[in-house]
Amino acid sequence: MSDPIEFYRSFQALLRGRAITGVLTSGMACVEYGIQQNTKDTDWIIAPGDIGSLVTLFGELERGISGSNWRVSYRGLFGAPLDFKYLDGGWTSHLAAFDRPESAERHLDFFGRPPRVGETWRNDTNTGIASRDIVARMKKTDRPKDWPLVNALAIQAYYSGDAAAVLHLRDPEILREAWRQATPASCEAAIHERPLLAALDSIDNLRLERLLLVEEMLWQCVNRERWLVYQRAWKDFYKAWQQDRVGEWPTAEPFLQQHGRICDAVGRHGLPPAPLGTVAARQAVFGRGRERAATLVAATPQELETVAMPLGTILP
């Protein structure tokens, strides 16, 4: 089995077989939507309450209880253990797996509370693939190359009749068209989530493009500040952990031993489960991101006020 698409489907079947609630998201979901060709990683949103079952599943796969023997390991980049309180606190976990002796190394990334996404991903569990709306939210990262994917997902959503398209469209012409067709009932909620929409009817296309640029920069800068908080917490933890143990992470041990080791370490060395668990912490991240965005694109206070999304939208 060399095909990453076959791999994700077989893994999805394993999740379903264990009644683990989860959906495929990010790059491989974009492959399914016909937007992206070249990813091998599979990213999953898993209900934090089912994380324990996922750990058990990986242990059984390594022991060959559910078929062929897998090799599963944490990966050597910053990420938390597969543990309820960490994934519920916004961390991600990064694993590598070999599903057969001759297979390629599979990369699996797990979110419990994905960035920029609330609980609505649970509506997609029947299809097993996150909706275009959810994937578009997750793609509003600090990587400029993700933003054309946001627009493509939004255009697909628009032509599929999904009212959420107006929250993500980046193409001025299609955004105006979609906004004209939005129902009055949906407009209020959409403006709350994306304040730029309130200005649509009173600005020309050049001004709209300018505001789209400021809006994108705000998403990017706040996401960067969010990411830096988690990275700093991981670095501090890892430094402390390295001082009292010998060797490299990840170890060559079976997955459940690795898992026990890192769960013990995060407890002993104080990796915070929810670095952005308070409103004050999220407000601070938003403030720093806003300041950076203002500097990078020379945005005026009025422009920032026009596009600034609520804290609950950008840092739920």
Next chain:
Amino acid sequence: MTNEQTNPTGEPGHPADPVYPERYYEILARDLGEDKARWARLPYAERMRELAWYHAHFNTPDDLSPWPAELDGGVDRG
């Protein structure tokens, strides 16, 4: 708002295989490149067959990197 048509070659259990208006593919070509736009026009099953062929013959990179140099006529993994 529903210009979407469903292509009958879509596989059950996977996203519907709509054909979008031409301007969608033009935006893909502008933002992501002509090859991605060409691939996106294919029916779902053909898109997946093409990717399976690439994965079987080339060591393609992870996550959002550009296609590797060997796809421009270089080294076959086999």
